[in-house]
Amino acid sequence: MLKDFRAFIARGNVLDLAVGVIIGGAFATITKSLTDDVIMPIVGALFGGFDFSSYFVRLGPVPADYKGSLASYAQLKAAGVPLLGYGEFITVVINFVILAFIVFLLMRSVNRLIATVEREKAAGDAEPAADPAEVVLLREIRDELKARGPVPPQV
Secondary structure, eight states, X not given: OHHHHHHHHHSXXXXXXXXXXXXXXXXXXXXXXHIIIIIHHHHHHHTTSOOGGGOOEEOSOOOTTOOSOTTOHHHHHHTXXXXXXXXXXXXXXXXXXHHHHHHHHHHHHHHHHHHHHHXXXXXXXXXXXXXXXXXXXXXXXXXXXXXXXXXXXXX
């Protein structure tokens, strides 16, 4: 069983998947930073300087011993207050759209590259077109005349 498992893991597809997951995780971190640190501040500035992560609705009471800010989503959430954090959801949706668009562009480029390679391969593998019947007939006549040998001059 261990031998079979080792053979399964050693397959190229499983290793490719593992590499893809690791790179995807790193790429998700980059996308999150792009969204949080670049795009959302610009969007917030365009819509009046608001931070989307601070958009929330309190659904329950604040604990009596709570000493943090009532406007801080992170502090209220850490204190266990039930919240509807729609601003955070907007940020995550924008994150997803950016990531999906980048994956779309990547797949589009790969598909174009594959199509180009297949076209070049098909062009290289294509057999040359058959000669017209007249050309074939003329070659047969030429070959027959060569086989008969030289023609003696007529006087």
